[in-house]
Amino acid sequence: MYQEHEVQRVLRAYENTVTVDVHCLQEGDWNNLRGKDPFSKISRVRINPKDCMSSGPALRGFLDYLAPYVSNGSIEELLESSDVVGNIRFSHPTLYVFPGGQGDAALFGINGFNILVDGGFARRACFWDFSRHLDRLDAVLMTRLNNGNVQGMTSLLQRKRMDHVYPQIGHFFCNLQVCWPKTN
Numbered sequence: 680m681y682q683e684h685e686v687q688r689v690l691r692a693y694e695n696t697v698t699v700d701v702h703c704l705q706e707g708d709w710n711n712l713r714g715k716d717p718f719s720k721i722s723r724v725r726i727n728p729k730d731c732m733s734s735g736p737a738l739r740g741f742l743d744y745l746a747p748y749v750s751n752g753s754i755e756e757l758l759e760s761s762d763v764v765g766n767i768r769f770s771h772p773t774l775y776v777f778p779g780g781q782g783d784a785a786l787f788g789i790n791g792f793n794i795l796v797d798g799g800f801a802r803r804a805c806f807w808d809f810s811r812h813l814d815r816l817d818a819v820l821m822t823r824l825n826n827g828n829v830q831g832m833t834s835l836l837q838r839k840r841m842d843h844v845y846p847q848i849g850h851f852f853c854n855l856q857v858c859w860p861k862t863n
Contacts, residue, residue: 690721690722691721694721694722695721695722695723697721697722697723698722698723698724698725699722699723699724699725700725700728701724701725701726701727702727702728703726703727705727706837754834754837754838754841755838755841755842757802757803757804757807757834758803758804758807758811758834758835758838758844759811760811760842760844760845761811761812761845763812764811764812764813764814764845764846767809767812767813768790769788769789769790769793770790771789771790772787772788772789773787773788773789774786774787774788775787775788775806775809777799777805777806777809778805779798779799779800779801779805779806779828779831781800781826781827782797782798782799782800782825782826782827782828782830782831783797783799783805784796784797784798784799784804784805784806784828784831785797786806786809786810792817792818793813793815793816793817793818794816794817794818794819794820795810795816795818795819795820796820796822797820797821797822797823797828797831797832798821798828798829798830798831798832798833798834798835799828799830799831799832800826800827800828800830800831801830801831802830802831802833802834803831803834804830804831804832804834804835805831806831807831807834807835810846811844811845811846812845813845813846814845814846814847815845815846815847815848815849816846816847816848816849817849817850818849818850818851818852819832819848819850819851819852820852820853821851821852821853821854822854823854824853824854824855
């Protein structure tokens with residue numbers, strides 16, 4: 680976006696007056712934007728700035744309405760582990776579809792094998808309440824890497840990295856574009 684000619688022209692015309700606020704999770708590469716990227720030299724970049732309410736009761740009412748739909752807890756709170764593991768068995772081919780808004784997830788299971796397809800849109804993985812009772816996911820398939828399914832899968836992997844939680848993951852397949860190094 681910053682490399683487009685019109686954006687560069689406006690940023691140069693209003694140098695040091697443009698502010699870009701980035702609201703993101705505390706972990707990850709977004710927190711390291713300051714000073715590294717060219718746009719931070721010609722605009723002011725703020726990472727997770729403190730919110731200031733200036734619109735009065737209408738804005739507060741809207742935020743209160745949205746509050747039940749927004750999950751802002753830690754990964755441990757959002758993806759709680761289960762004491763009961765291994766009690767789900769597949770005796771015939773079964774397909775569970777977990778609606779996740781923009782990005783759904785699906786779990787296909789047959790006797791002796793199961794596969795999770797995609798991760799869902801939300802940070803609170805839509806498949807977690809079911810899959811945490813499985814002792815193992817034999818395979819995980821991420822069909823595409825986009826904002827429609829990366830959050831749920833990222834949360835699962837972060838949760839597994841923090842603690843020894845079920846389900847175990849056998850194989851992980853991801854449809855990624857191969858990027859070869861440029862040679863001159």
